[in-house]
Amino acid sequence: MAKVLLAGESWISAVVDHKGYDAFPHTQVHIGCAKLLEVLKEYGHDVTHMRSHDVAEFFPRTIEELNEFDVVLLSDIGSNTMLLPPEVFEQGLPSPNRLHLLREWVNKGGGLMMAGGYLSFQGFQGMANYAGTAVEDVLPVNISRWDDRIETPQGVSGQLEQAAEGHPVTDGLDAEWPILLGYQKLAAKDDAKVLATVEGDPLLAVREVGKGRTLAFASDISPHWAPEPFMNWVGYGRLFSQAIEWLAHN
Numbered sequence: 431m432a433k434v435l436l437a438g439e440s441w442i443s444a445v446v447d448h449k450g451y452d453a454f455p456h457t458q459v460h461i462g463c464a465k466l467l468e469v470l471k472e473y474g475h476d477v478t479h480m481r482s483h484d485v486a487e488f489f490p491r492t493i494e495e496l497n498e499f500d501v502v503l504l505s506d507i508g509s510n511t512m513l514l515p516p517e518v519f520e521q522g523l524p525s526p527n528r529l530h531l532l533r534e535w536v537n538k539g540g541g542l543m544m545a546g547g548y549l550s551f552q553g554f555q556g557m558a559n560y561a562g563t564a565v566e567d568v569l570p571v572n573i574s575r576w577d578d579r580i581e582t583p584q585g586v587s588g589q590l591e592q593a594a595e596g597h598p599v600t601d602g603l604d605a606e607w608p609i610l611l612g613y614q615k616l617a618a619k620d621d622a623k624v625l626a627t628v629e630g631d632p633l634l635a636v637r638e639v640g641k642g643r644t645l646a647f648a649s650d651i652s653p654h655w656a657p658e659p660f661m662n663w664v665g666y667g668r669l670f671s672q673a674i675e676w677l678a679h680n
Contacts, residue, residue, distance in 0.1 A: 431474045432500040432541075432678035437489055438507025438549070439463035439652065440481040462506065462652040469667035475674055485511045486519075491526045496535045500678035505651055506547035508558040509565070533564035537640030541677025544569060545647045546614045546655065552578040553614075570622030570637030571646045578614045580629070585609030585657075588633045588649075594625040598676045599636060599645070603669060608659040613649040636676070643677050 439462040447454045461467075463479065470477050478499070480488060485507055490496045504512075509529065517523040536542050544565070548554040551573050552561050560566050561573040588607035594600040610628060618624045618632045626634035628648070635646045650656045651670070660666060 431476060432674050432680060433498065434470065434475055434477040434501045434503060434674055435480060435490075435499040436463060436467070436477055436503045436505065437480045437485050438482050439466075439479070439505045439547075440483070441506075442483060462650075464652075465661050465666075466651045466670060470671060470674065473667060473671035475671065482507055482511065486515050489528055491515075491528060491531070493531060493535055493538070496531065496540060499540075500680075501541040501543065501674050502532065502535075503543045503545065503674075504550070504565070505545040506549045508549040508553065509560050509563055510557075527564070529564040533568050536568045536642035536644060539641040539679070541643050541645075541674075541679070542568060543645040543647065543673060543677055545651045546612075546649045548579070551614045551616060551646075551648075552576065554579060568637075568639045568642070568644050569646050570619055570635040570644055571616040571632060571648075572619060573616065578616065579612060580615050580631070581612045582629075583611055585611060586613075586629055588626045588628045590626050591624055593623045597623070597625055597636075599634070599669070599672050600625050601672060603665045607665065608663045609657065610649045610655055610660055611657055612655040616646060616648050643679070645673055645677055647673070 441460050442457055444457045512528050515525050518525050549558045552558055555577050561575045566573050587609055590605045613628055616632050618635050622635045622637040624632045624635045633648050637644050
């Protein structure tokens with residue numbers, strides 16, 4: 431069992447419904463990680479989900495606060511949200527750089543995972559913007575400085591690589607995975623292990639950093655890149671639970 435902070439994977443949509451002469455504006459909160467939260471709980475993990483609109487204000491600002499967790503999972507949450515708490519953006523006051531804190535925390539023994547999405551790695555139109563940051567320093571992959579999405583509406587399958595043999599993250603998983611509908615094009619660092627690939631690109635990579643560990647999953651944990659066949663796959667929960675266990679040194 432590990433204590434996990436999952437930051438991101440939610441969004442708010444604002445919609446106006448037009449019915450003849452009348453219009454009805456309304457908003458709705460969407461939770462993209464509902465399935466992942468469910469399966470990680472089934473595997474015994476204690477997961478705190480910090481929704482995207484809460485991250486800027488409430489994400490940990492000290493090593494001591496990060497130490498309350500074994501693993502931090504960043505998913506579909508851009509670097510701006512991490513870097514611009516309200517006192518910085520609204521009041522022009524200094525505040526700790528939480529990307530630097532994550533780097534320090536990992537080197538001291540923390541476990542960091544980033545999952546792919548429109549606001550992960552470099553992301554849609556480069557808006558996630560993790561290239562060149564302290565988070566990229568510790569991840570097992572190098573991030574391009576442009577929109578790094580590869581959309582694959584036809585569906586492409588991940589494949590285990592030779593490095594996956596006997597590795598705790600991929601233990602017991604099928605050699606070929608159910609289809610994915612997109613991923614981030616990343617480049618593995620020299621000291622990383624690529625456990626799975628998609629179309630020849632890294633899909634799942636891991637790395638030892640100082641006393642800590644990091645993991646990059648280049649596709650999404652939820653739709654649209656992760657369609658039902660992938661999310662309903664028996665290996666879905668096993669993959670991410672074992673990833674959490676490995677990151678937590680369990």
